Amino acid sequence: MHEWSIAEGVVRTVLAYAEERGIAKVEEVVVSVGELSQLDLEIMREALSMFSGGTLLEGAKFVFVIERAKFKCSRCGATWGFDEVRDSVEKEVGVRVSDVEGGEDLPLHYLPELVYAYTKCPRCGSRDFEVVGGLGVKIVRLKVVEGND
């Protein structure tokens, strides 16, 4: 459920950006969501809408672009996606995070960078790999109505 804290962070960040630049209204916010963060987009949308209420963002459209996770081995050059290692990661992660409102999540839900501890190159077994996409949440684009000044 930490979608709520992320949504609040996104809204407050966009607001600060808009207020600094004298923007009158924010009409659209494009948010990139990394596959590894395993966010529930319905909860995100609900939370974004709630935090936007009564601000320059009220009524803004939130567009989510899912960024698939991509890995590249620095040793053997292999590339792979999260689907190829998902089962082994879920098995490798010994711990789960209990949500106080029910259910449990992989730690990646909160700290997607932890994937570096939970997986290896499926071809050569090395831990020397790069995650070249799909880690977390990023605000990538805004559509705004400029202010008068």
Add this chain to the structure above:
Amino acid sequence: MIDHRYVMARKNVSAVDRVLLVCSGKGGVGKSVIASSLALALKDLGRAVGLLDLDIHGPSAPLVLGSGEIRLAGGREGLYPVDVNGLKVFSLHYYIEDRPMPVRGAVKESLVLSILAELAWGRLDYLVVDEPPGTGDEIIVTLRVLGDKAGAVLVTTPSALSLFVVKRLLNLLRDEGVRILGLVENMSYLMYEGKALEIFGRSRAEELGVRVLGRVPLDPSLDEALVSGMGVRSTKLFWRAVQEIALKVDREWEQLKA
């Protein structure tokens, strides 16, 4: 566009009164043991204390605290620190256990920022931050987010080599406007037949021009206390020295506030 995690991170420490950075330019000076012990000693003074183990590659606070069975929990506010006998603790060790964490560069910076953005500390008098050695991503990102509330406790040993490296960190902290609370000289001496033997050389703590908060002796009972799970409070010389340092830190901060 600004990274939204900075907003989250600052909100997370909005009810934290003081951030205590326990740091050293040098590895192997016992900084993590000092940081965790200082957190315990401040809690014993009646303060609400959090301990943030920011050592990404070698998290060790759980060993010092002897946390045993723990439960990881999260919710709308983000991740909740683990409650270890009244101390609020975050350590990557709880998540990765004995696995290596081979992150570097931008990903490491991102991980530190994610940790700061996710941890919902609630109200605290002190957030003690166990910084890894050096002047890399961990301390740079911490200062960016928490610098306004931070005071630093530097940890060194009497070794000239250690002091030589700590000077660099001191320069960084001064350049970034961080309040320096003082220096802890760890492994300062060994008590033997009533005499203090300076086995790593004579104390050079004064040479740094920073207030010396305390000299912590080598205590042969410390390792056994950690391994057996008895905890640092079961040591005598070590724990007494840490308690005195905690008292000084607490008094100094109260005076600064006043």
